[in-house]
Structure formats: structure tokens, C-alpha cells
Amino acid sequence: MIKSIEELELKGKRVLLRVDFNVPLTDDGKVADDKRIVRTLPTIDAIIKGGGIPVIVSHLGRPKGAPDPKFSLKPVSEYLINKLGYQVLFCTDFPSESARKLTTAAVNGEIILLENIRFFAGETKNDPELAEKLAKMGDIYVNDAFGTAHRAHASTAAVAELFSEKAAGKLMMEEVNFLQKSTKNPERPFTAILGGAKVSDKLGVIENLLNKCDNIVIGGGMAFTFLKAMGNEIGKSLLEAEHVELTKNLLEKAKSKGVKILLPADVAVTDKFEDRENPQIVSASAIPADVLGMDIGTETVKEFEKIINDSKTIVWNGPMGVFEFSGFAKGTFAIASAVANATKNGALSVIGGGDSASAVKKLGFEKQVSYISTGGGATLEFLEGKELPGVKALEI
Ligand code: AMP
DSSP, rough: OOBBBSSSSSSOEEEEEEEEOOBBBOOSSSOOOOOHHHHHHHHHHHHHHHHEEEEEEEEEEOOOOOOOGGGOOOHHHIIIIIIOOEEEEESTTSSSSHHHHEEEEEEEETEEEEGGGGGSTTTTTOOOOHHHHHHOSSSSEEEOOOGTTTSOOOOIHHHTTOOOSSOOOOOHHHEEEHHHHHHHHSSEEEEEEOSSSTTTTTTHHHHTTTTSSEEEESSSTTTTHHHHHHOOOOSOOOGGGGGGGHHHHHHHHHHHHHHHOOOOSSSEEEEESSSSSOOOEEEOOOTTTTTTEEEEEHHHHHHHHHHHHOSSEEEEESSOOOOTTTGHHHHHHHHHHHHHHHHHTTTTTEEESSHHHHHHHTOOOOOGGGOSSSOOHHHHHHTTOOOOOOHHHHHH
16 A cells, blocks of 8 residues: 555654656756756645645766766756745755754755755665665655656665655655556547557557557657568568567457557658658558658548547557657647547547657646646556555565
């Protein structure tokens, strides 16, 4: 069982709070996108309102296990103070005794933010010693960092084992609830939409979803390995040759389980990996040798839209094409629009972070889908049927 933060006694407690403040920074070191910060504010506010003191732990970027000013959380601290009006004590000397004293001296209304936990090599190694030092900084533990829940790190896994009083933060709870709701007992038809560049990232997801979905819609670069497996020539399109056999097996399994796998019937192509204003559209079974597929074509959009419109549960991870180029964004945008439309008609739609989330936001459909996850990698692992270490560690 996992407790929610509402079930914890917070008054007078130092709450060691793992969040995902891994936000992009501008060249001059300012927060470029505050979405991840904003999504975790309800948890921070709940701790303060409940009389507790948040002692926040996060990572930012990928420092190499040692301090690196490029990845300091200082800009986040300044953002919390100057833009959001919080009283933040930025702590750069953890795990010293004075850092611990800062937590015991803090008063309700103040927040302590520890410097980037990945400045310690032990973080990504799930080091018990680092976890013990962290545990001294709080009386109880809350994890709201869904974006790193698929990693067993010292601040997400080992440290949680050291607390008897622990809970999922509001965002973590919401993320897990939406993913469970969409996959455990989905209202049918249940459709998964998968795209993006790498088929290898999603083979496990497809394998697992074959036991749950009615339809799996596949677009993006990963579709070409499937098209190849079906005997098509795919020109210079993305191919993971080593996965063609596995892909073939998946197609056969889908057939025997009665799961419909939908692949592009036509694709937008180009001779170079460059934007094209009005790209040529060719049949997926007749891709010329000297071009590469960059987006799903107009016929495919119609077919995919129909399936999506008839669905009652939808999960989506990965763009339908190279949507960073406007000429090849049409497929992704049409699918985002179809998902929004299906949601309006009563479907539950969950967007699994990453590029599909950006596409939905860019199009202004953010409020027209049921849920946008903050964790791309974590959602994928959940959809693969894997247990997320950051969630499991919260079990009591
Ligand atoms: P992923 O991280 O695997 O979800 O992949 C996302 C990336 O896939 C985006 O940057 C897209 O530009 C890229 N992508 C989507 N479709 C294609 C394609 N047909 N060819 C090459 N890259 C693609």
C-alpha cells in the first residue's frame, strides 16, 4: 500500500521531498520552462499548509557525480523566490552538520532546497551511505518525482527504505492513478498510439500492450522497421535492422491475439533530412530508394483518426513524424487534434510525456486531453509492465 501525503501528520515535521526540478535553463542560467516546477507546487503547498518544512531534493541535468556550476539548482531557487514568492534557503553544504542544522532551525513557511543531488556520485548508484546522509535531513519522506520514478537512485529508492513514514506526493499519486486507470481496467476500445524515432525503446511496450489494447497505432520513425518486417522497401528511412525479426514476431502475436496493429499506408518523404514545405506523399508500399519517410501521409491520418475517434481509452507516446520541421509536423498535429476530439466525446486520454506532450501543448490542446504526464521514460516503463523503483520504494 502507498500512502498519499494527506495521510501523513505533517505538523512540525521536516519533510524530505524528492521532486523533479530537472528543468531546461537558458544560456544565461535562468529557468527556461517552469512546467515541472509548477506541477509539484501543490505538494510543496500542502506540506507548508500542514505545518511542515519541505526539504527539497532534486537533480538537474547530468553532472558527472561531482559539483558542476552549469547544473546548479540556484536558478530554480531564484525562480521559486523571485517569480513564485516562496521563502527558500538554498543549501550548498549538504551533508555537513550545518546543513542538517539548517533543517532543524527552519520555521514553517520556509523551504530548504538542497543543491543538485547528482553532484554526488552515489546518487545514481543508489548508494546506501548517501541515502543515510539524506535521511538525516528529514523526519518523513515524500516522493513527487514521477519523472525519475523509473530509476533506483539514492534519493528515490535507498532513502525511502530508511523511513517508516513515507508517501507519494500529489503529482506522483496523480500520475500513477491516471496510468493505472488507463491500463488496468480500460474502457474499450483501448488504443495505444506509439511513435518516435526508436523502435527498440518501444518493443517491450508493444509486447505488454498486446495483452491489454484493442488497437496499437504506430507512426514515426519506428514504423519503418515494421514496414520493412512486412516486406516493404523503405528507401533511406530509419531502420533498426537488428529488430526486424522481433518486429515480425510482434506482428504475428498481435494477429493471434486479435489486436489490430495499424501502420502507415502512406508517408511524407524527402531526399534529405531537411524541412520541406509541401513534401511528396508516397504509398508505404512504394517508397523510392532515394528518399526517407519523415511523417505519416494524408491517407494514414484519416485511418488513424477514425480509430482514435472510436476509442474510449487512449495512451500516446511519441510523435508521428519529425515534427520539429513544420512541413513534417502535420501528422503529429492531426493526431493530437484527434485525441483532443475523442476526449471531448468521452474518451480517457493520457499523453506520456516527451515529444507527444510538447506537440499537444504547442497546438494548444493541453486542456483538451485528460492527462499529460511529466515523465516520458517513466511512462514507457510503466506501459512495459515494469515496476517503477521510485513507486515501489514508497510501499509500506
Ligand atoms: P523518441 O525519443 O524515440 O520518442 O523520438 C522522438 C524523435 O523522433 C523526435 O525528435 C522526432 O523528430 C523523431 N522522429 C519521428 N519520426 C521520425 C522519422 N520518420 N524519421 C526520423 N526521426 C523521426
